[in-house]
Amino acid sequence: MTWTPLITVEQLDILSQDSQRKPVMFLKHSTRCSISSAALARLERQAEALEAVCQPVYLDLLAYRPISNALAERYQIQHESPQVLLISGGKVIWHGSHMEIQPSEILDACRDAASI
Numbered sequence: 572m573t574w575t576p577l578i579t580v581e582q583l584d585i586l587s588q589d590s591q592r593k594p595v596m597f598l599k600h601s602t603r604c605s606i607s608s609a610a611l612a613r614l615e616r617q618a619e620a621l622e623a624v625c626q627p628v629y630l631d632l633l634a635y636r637p638i639s640n641a642l643a644e645r646y647q648i649q650h651e652s653p654q655v656l657l658i659s660g661g662k663v664i665w666h667g668s669h670m671e672i673q674p675s676e677i678l679d680a681c682r683d684a685a686s687i
Contacts, residue, residue, distance in 0.1 A: 572618035574629035607653035610672040617674035624681035659684040
């Protein structure tokens, strides 16, 4: 999967604007967590389908925790790890953590957003 790395808080404004054209999928990932690695692997196995409907953005929680906090504050979604936030039109249209992170759920939410 071709991930856009989230490394600055300023990127949040740009990605929110990008979500007007195509949903943005933020993955908050901990490189030390086996559950997070499993979630990442599930997403990677469906890379082609996911990239067709959303822009994948990767946040390394260990390196950029303040950005994770800014993301949680901006969208009013309590921080969890691993966690996916799907943004369309500048708003959260789906979020999940741990074993809830399933490509099929994200694909359905993206398709629902496209039909509005």
